[in-house]
Amino acid sequence: MKNNIQFSRIAPLVLRYVAILLVLCFTVGPFLWLLATALKSPTENIFAYPPVFIPAQPTLDNFFRVFDSQPFFTYLKNSLIVAALSVTLNLFFASLAAYPLARMQFKGRNFIFGVLLASMMIPFQLLMIPVYELAITLGLQNSYLGLVLPHACTAFGIFFMRQAFLSIPSAIEEAAIMDGVSRIKIWWYVLLPLVKPSLATLAVFSFIAVWGDFLWPLIIIDQPHLFTLPLGVNRLSSTFSLDWRLVAAGAIFSIIPILIFFTFTQRFFIEGAMKGAVKG
Amino acid sequence: MKTTSATNPLIPYLFIIPAAIVVSTFVLYPALKAIYLSFTNFNMISEAGFVGFANYINVWRDPFFWAALKNTLLYMLIVVPVLVIAPIFLAALVNKQIPGIALFRAAIYLPVITSLVISGLIWKWVYEEKGILNFFLIATGITDTPVAFLTDPANALFSVMAVTIWSGMGYYMVIYLAGLQSIPRHLYEVAEVEGVSKFKQMLYITIPLLRPSIAVVTVMSSIAAMKVFEEVYIMTQGGPMDSTKTLVYAIYESAFTEFEMGYASAIGVILFLLTLIFSLINLKFLGEKKT
Numbered sequence: 001m002k003n004n005i006q007f008s009r010i011a012p013l014v015l016r017y018v019a020i021l022l023v024l025c026f027t028v029g030p031f032l033w034l035l036a037t038a039l040k041s042p043t044e045n046i047f048a049y050p051p052v053f054i055p056a057q058p059t060l061d062n063f064f065r066v067f068d069s070q071p072f073f074t075y076l077k078n079s080l081i082v083a084a085l086s087v088t089l090n091l092f093f094a095s096l097a098a099y100p101l102a103r104m105q106f107k108g109r110n111f112i113f114g115v116l117l118a119s120m121m122i123p124f125q126l127l128m129i130p131v132y133e134l135a136i137t138l139g140l141q142n143s144y145l146g147l148v149l150p151h152a153c154t155a156f157g158i159f160f161m162r163q164a165f166l167s168i169p170s171a172i173e174e175a176a177i178m179d180g181v182s183r184i185k186i187w188w189y190v191l192l193p194l195v196k197p198s199l200a201t202l203a204v205f206s207f208i209a210v211w212g213d214f215l216w217p218l219i220i221i222d223q224p225h226l227f228t229l230p231l232g233v234n235r236l237s238s239t240f241s242l243d244w245r246l247v248a249a250g251a252i253f254s255i256i257p258i259l260i261f262f263t264f265t266q267r268f269f270i271e272g273a274m275k276g277a278v279k280g
Numbered sequence: 281m282k283t284t285s286a287t288n289p290l291i292p293y294l295f296i297i298p299a300a301i302v303v304s305t306f307v308l309y310p311a312l313k314a315i316y317l318s319f320t321n322f323n324m325i326s327e328a329g330f331v332g333f334a335n336y337i338n339v340w341r342d343p344f345f346w347a348a349l350k351n352t353l354l355y356m357l358i359v360v361p362v363l364v365i366a367p368i369f370l371a372a373l374v375n376k377q378i379p380g381i382a383l384f385r386a387a388i389y390l391p392v393i394t395s396l397v398i399s400g401l402i403w404k405w406v407y408e409e410k411g412i413l414n415f416f417l418i419a420t421g422i423t424d425t426p427v428a429f430l431t432d433p434a435n436a437l438f439s440v441m442a443v444t445i446w447s448g449m450g451y452y453m454v455i456y457l458a459g460l461q462s463i464p465r466h467l468y469e470v471a472e473v474e475g476v477s478k479f480k481q482m483l484y485i486t487i488p489l490l491r492p493s494i495a496v497v498t499v500m501s502s503i504a505a506m507k508v509f510e511e512v513y514i515m516t517q518g519g520p521m522d523s524t525k526t527l528v529y530a531i532y533e534s535a536f537t538e539f540e541m542g543y544a545s546a547i548g549v550i551l552f553l554l555t556l557i558f559s560l561i562n563l564k565f566l567g568e569k570k571t
Binding site: 020051100116117130133150152153158244248251 | 289291292293295296298299300302303305306307308309310311313314317324370373374376378384386387388389390391393394395396397398401402403404405406408410411412415419446449450454457458503507509510513514528531532535536541544545548549551552555556559560563
């Protein structure tokens with residue numbers, strides 16, 4: 001009897017773990033297989049049958065060969081610069097514009113908000129041809145600015161920050177207005193500290209979007225010293241399409257930074273989803 | 281002293297101007313320009329000449345466009361239901377405080393943060409003729425000969441779809457997880473006391489109460505499926521025999537390898553109209569949720 005009760009308690013738990021493990025094989029398995037490939041020495045057969053998961057002689061050789069053939073640290077630097085600039089600008093512009101939209105009465109507010117919502121619905125794939133033409137005209141081809149500007153202020157960012165400002169009780173702000181504090185100071189000293197979690201969430205989501213962006217860099221950059229990591233890995237795979245060890249090493253190298261970033265910012269992903277954040 | 285700054289009517293606009301300039305330059309103006317370009321023969325080299333509806337007529341007559349539209353719709357038809365349903369079960373699976381659960385959730389989320397270029401490459405490697413997946417399929421007796429995942433026109437689109445599903449699942453799981461955690465616990469307790477099976481609890485409590493999340497996921501995954509590009513670019517370049525060419529891939533190809541910008545813009549406008557339907561529905565949900 002007692003054993004029975006224990007069994008009926010433990011069985012579902014074991015079943016749950018087994019199911020989770022199966023799911024993990026699907027989601028994490030491919031990463032591990034990639035890692036195994038990246039660590040295999042040039043003499044080891046990567047097409048061995050049956051496949052070998054643990055490299056016979058694990059080596060970082062492939063990574064050094066990748067760094068020798070392509071400036072992967074430059075790609076990393078470019079990705080970091082572009083992501084940092086884009087996220088900073090987006091947070092700044094979006095929270096600035098969101099403030100009056102959420103908390104002030106003025107002529108044209110509904111119109112501006114309507115235009116904003118409309119621009120959220122326009123896919124970048126429609127815009128990319130005119131934006132490309134514009135970037136060429138402005139001399140932004142092959143420049144950081146060219147990579148950053150289309151991400152510099154997203155309509156979604158404004159919308160998201162407006163929601164954040166709406167949730168702050170108006171009493172806090174009214175007190176400051178009574179004291180004669182200017183609106184810009186209220187924005188900076190009173191409101192922004194109160195919406196820090198939303199700012200962080202927006203930062204995390206725009207970082208991921210910019211970091212993974214491929215289509216726009218593909219169009220606007222053709223000089224390798226300005227490549228971001230996705231472009232670099234793509235180049236690696238078209239140059240060394242036959243040596244999967246090197247492709248794997250390059251791919252692993254570009255996953256590491258985002259993995260570190262994710263480790264420290266994990267909770268904001270959950271918060272973002274709860275607030276209905278949109279990927280990209 | 282009177283608070284002049286608080287009453288200055290220009291203040292709201294000053295806050296909005298920086299964002300307005302960026303959004304107008306990089307979204308609004310290009311959107312109008314794209315619509316204009318779709319009525320021209322613009323090719324980046326010579327001046328754009330007005331050609332009326334010629335691009336749209338050519339699109340209509342172009343078998344490649346129809347192939348791309350068919351592929352995109354097929355993509356949605358398969359990917360969207362999977363991305364709507366599978367993550368519900370995933371969320372239910374990890375919605376329990378058991379040891380290690382935070383790590384499991386993070387591990388399921390991992391493909392979401394991985395850029396699609398990398399995801400595409402990972403799967404290209406997994407799909408290799410002598411690759412790991414074929415090994416498992418042969419070892420378990422599911423197939424006798426290696427499957428040509430990406431090189432057979434009959435398989436390629438489905439193989440690419442799997443990558444889109446793999447990359448998106450974790451994201452929608454988190455949305456459902458948030459939804460699940462808002463369902464009152466006592467509903468399940470009552471069901472438990474009444475002896476309702478787990479499966480029926482899922483069917484009669486979880487799913488109905490998750491309806492808002494399901495709606496959001498449906499719309500978001502539809503829009504995402506309509507814009508598929510990176511997976512295709514990395515894994516198949518639209519081939520073999522155009523079997524994986526999607527609308528966005530067709531736009532990219534027409535615009536940036538054939539430099540038929542006007543023609544590409546016409547396909548862009550069509551894509552926009554298709555996504556608009558879903559965006560409008562999405563907007564309705566956002567409004568309901570937030571205000």
